[in-house]
Amino acid sequence: MEVPGLFNYWMAIVLMMAGLYTVIARGNLVKKLIGLGVFQISVFVLYITMGKIKDGTAPILPASGSAEGVVFSNPLPHVLILTAIVVGIATTALGLALVVRIHEAFGTIEEDDIQAIEESEA
Amino acid sequence: MIELLDIVILGMMVVAALAVLWLRDLFAVAMLSGAYSLMGATLYVLLDAVDVAFTEAAVGAGIATVLMLGTLTLVPRQEKPGKKPSLAGLFTVAATGSLLIWATLDMPEYGDPDAPIHHHVAPRYMKDSAAEVGPPNVVTSVLASYRGYDTLGETTVIFTAAIGVMALLARGRRRKP
Numbered sequence: 001m002e003v004p005g006l007f008n009y010w011m012a013i014v015l016m017m018a019g020l021y022t023v024i025a026r027g028n029l030v031k032k033l034i035g036l037g038v039f040q041i042s043v044f045v046l047y048i049t050m051g052k053i054k055d056g057t058a059p060i061l062p063a064s065g066s067a068e069g070v071v072f073s074n075p076l077p078h079v080l081i082l083t084a085i086v087v088g089i090a091t092t093a094l095g096l097a098l099v100v101r102i103h104e105a106f107g108t109i110e111e112d113d114i115q116a117i118e119e120s121e122a
Numbered sequence: 123m124i125e126l127l128d129i130v131i132l133g134m135m136v137v138a139a140l141a142v143l144w145l146r147d148l149f150a151v152a153m154l155s156g157a158y159s160l161m162g163a164t165l166y167v168l169l170d171a172v173d174v175a176f177t178e179a180a181v182g183a184g185i186a187t188v189l190m191l192g193t194l195t196l197v198p199r200q201e202k203p204g205k206k207p208s209l210a211g212l213f214t215v216a217a218t219g220s221l222l223i224w225a226t227l228d229m230p231e232y233g234d235p236d237a238p239i240h241h242h243v244a245p246r247y248m249k250d251s252a253a254e255v256g257p258p259n260v261v262t263s264v265l266a267s268y269r270g271y272d273t274l275g276e277t278t279v280i281f282t283a284a285i286g287v288m289a290l291l292a293r294g295r296r297r298k299p
């Protein structure tokens with residue numbers, strides 16, 4: 001059983017578009033942030049797939065003996081994505097704090113309700 | 123076997139992502155996004171990224187879900203019904219998606235050892251990191267040493283975000299009598 005050549009990339013793109021559509025089409029601010037999270041993980045999947053080498057193993061050197069003949073997957077995308085995960089949680093936390101503040105100020109977290117309130121006040 | 127798991131997990135992730143889009147109960151959506159994240163972590167193990175899988179399971183499936191549930195105690199739990207599907211949004215998504223798929227046609231195939239990404243700096247990290255940095259885990263060496271400035275920048279981002287969260291939430295509390 002083989003993974004067809006570009007299958008992982010295509011699935012990552014499908015996930016990406018599901019996240020993007022959630023951000024565009026849903027008015028609820030919490031839902032938008034979760035959509036952003038879906039998008040984010042799809043990008044991680046794309047990167048990690050690029051680092052995979054067939055029949056490879058995790059890039060951890062053996063404690064003793066030589067690593068001759070062992071194929072290691074590429075560690076560089078792993079490092080980049082580790083950074084991205086942590087930055088992602090920081091932005092999510094900030095976004096959720098903003099949602100809580102918006103709810104305090106407007107009493108709703110629905111985009112169109114907020115817009116209606118702002119227009120009636122203007 | 124592992125290849126089959128890869129396909130099955132990616133399929134489950136697509137189902138979870140569509141359910142996130144579909145459901146209106148935000149509690150269910152938050153739990154699904156946690157499950158989605160955990161499936162992502164499993165997929166990273168299959169793709170040899172064990173460090174990323176740990177972090178994703180702890181941070182993405184753990185902390186992010188807790189933050190979302192915490193938010194849901196302060197805001198309404200149901201999404202307002204009656205939002206029409208956005209035609210402009212569907213068009214944007216279809217156009218972007220097809221452009222991206224067209225762009226992947228140039229990409230190296232899954233697991234190809236001759237892909238350009240594997241012939242730039244990665245072989246040097248694998249060969250020299252044990253002597254130059256020390257830890258057997260090459261990801262640790264790259265994270266803390268070769269790309270240490272990235273990690274410093276990451277720490278700055280978390281610090282800034284923490285200040286932002288505190289400023290936003292403390293302000294609301296001060297207003298109350």
